[in-house]
Amino acid sequence: MKKDQKIKVGISIGDLNGIGTEIVFKTFADSMMLDFCTPILFASVKTLSYVKKVLGSQIGLHGIDTVSKALEGKINVLNVWKEPVKIAFGEATEEAGKYALKSFVRATKALKDGEIDVLVTAPINKATIQTDDFKFPGHTDYLAKELNGDAMMLMTTDSLKVGLLTDHVAVKDVPVHITPEVITQKVETLYKTLQSDFGIHLPKIALLGINPHVGDNGVIGDEDDKVLIPTLEKIRDTGKIVYGPYAADSFFGSGNYKNFDAILAAYHDQGLIPFKTLSFGKGVNYTAGLDQVRTSPDHGTAYEIAGQNKADHGSFREAVFMAIEIYKKREDYEELTRDVLKISPRKSVHKGRQAPKES
Template sequence: MSTNKPIKVGISIGDLNGIGPEIALKAFEDIRMLDFCTPVIFANVKMLSFFKKYFNLEIRLHGIPHSSKAVDGKVNVVNAWKSNFKVNFGEEDKVAGKYAVRSIEVATEALINKEVDVLVTAPINKNSIQSEEFTFPGHTDYFAQKLKGDNMMFMVSEKLKVGLLTDHVPVKDIASHITPERIQKKVEIMSQSLQQDFGIVKPRIAVLGINPHSGDNGVIGDEDQLVLKPTIHKINDLKGELVYGPYAADSFFGSKNHENFDAVIAAYHDQGLIPFKTLAFGKGVNFTAGMNRIRTSPDHGTAFDIAGKNQADPSSFLQAVYMAIDIYKNRMSYMEMNKNPLQIKPTARENQGSKHN
């Protein structure tokens, strides 16, 4: 498959009362973006025309009835719904949540059907999207069901990559979720992603401890000693991975120890995302690793506090677009390099038959 053609980038629009539409349109206001990718936004042309006018953006929108009709060189907009919606910037609204979900669903269908090559998701409000039909706490959990593979929330920037053992899990339940099987699976996902998606041949991975000071040899909890440490040793012994830890999380990033590794696995959400967003905010990307399709998103939320004020910075959204494209190209190259170059050996009967012809 050629990677020289413009890559079709599907975009779910996010919460209409947040900054999603603003950053998506600002990202493609520079017409040079269309030289290397073809955006396909799943929303509504009239709605996006409203945002275009409201934020005084110089961008031409091309309405299409279906993602398969996307045209290179244009900012394509699939009409994912027909009804009108009154935008109330900065307000949590179940109707806005309904349209955000609709955009995600149609975009995901296009991704599965390969009508778009990658998907970039604008921020959603996790409360307003909840309904009887949609009960997922976020994008990652939704894609875990819809796409093939075992996934991992993987926060990525140029200099820092942090994956999670557990993501949207209450703090009181974290330790019970961290089992040897989960640790092995997450390490496998991260190692494979670093190789095929980021071109790192032999990844070095650090694992952060579950408890303060990694348990202090059992003084502050025994999960690190009984679960994490022996599993890390087993992974290294059986699979030859370069996995190290557990490291005390409180000093790991401050001492710049993360610079000695290709990626870090954190035990839980805030343990990984607080240092990541402190060090890489605005330049980071949320990547769902381990899936058979590529999905990225900016490293921030709906930003209701600045919605409608024309203050939203599209930098992280642009990074999500760039990274989705890079991962797609890396993955295609990896598949090409690792495919079997040998022809299937013909059977003796097939050889004999060819001699008589």
């Protein structure tokens, strides 16, 4: 991207029967947003014009048939389809899932091909997008297949970042999925992300235990003693500042999370319940560890208020800003890394740094 060009933010439109289109419209109804980026919505001008009329939105839409025709200062809509689509606000339908998938797949291809700089995804219904060709629990899993890197769900605000060792996995299967290899890989992904995407030179990471009270010395399960603790010891020996495991029930309530740059939770609800309690409406879901930038709001389709102009667009707006900020941070980090390698190509900038071990 040229320095004088605005960042191209691709937006997959999500479930048309949910609040996705509404929060997109409300975000870009503020004309100042166009000073920060060039939005490209992957949908259909005809479909979005209908939704715009229902919602009473006054935003202008600029229809294009190729991404290269996107104009700065406009809310661009790439016509991924042109046929009429039935909108049924508040209902989970196969038709809405079909077009949510069309939008997401085309936007992902644009991200891969460099047509857009970052991707922000509006909420989908995971059930209605399932097809013979698309059998993924959600956005993250498909992106992990299509893009390079080790994908990890990272819920973020300015002051709180929560990653997951396992994400869309049934609770009964969580211990099976948490292996030394997975723990090591997730810590490495989170560590690099905090450095390159958030500008934190020496990140401090906390891990939460798998079982209640970290297993109470094996009384409530032995996974923490046999898998998590030995793996953390080995990771610390590499020089990373990683503490834990901590008992999850008191970690957030005590405010201990404020002492760390990021937290790794063992499973989905262990991490997301406290995160959303502390930051709902302000949080962003970021897919860390990939070679491209993707963010989304921290909520779902909200069928119960769809089409009623009641949706809060705060989280989606934050997702747009965070995607832009991470993109810039990555550029700065890559430039810094290149400069360091020119000075000392054979030395690691972290060599010899040993993280303190927990007492």
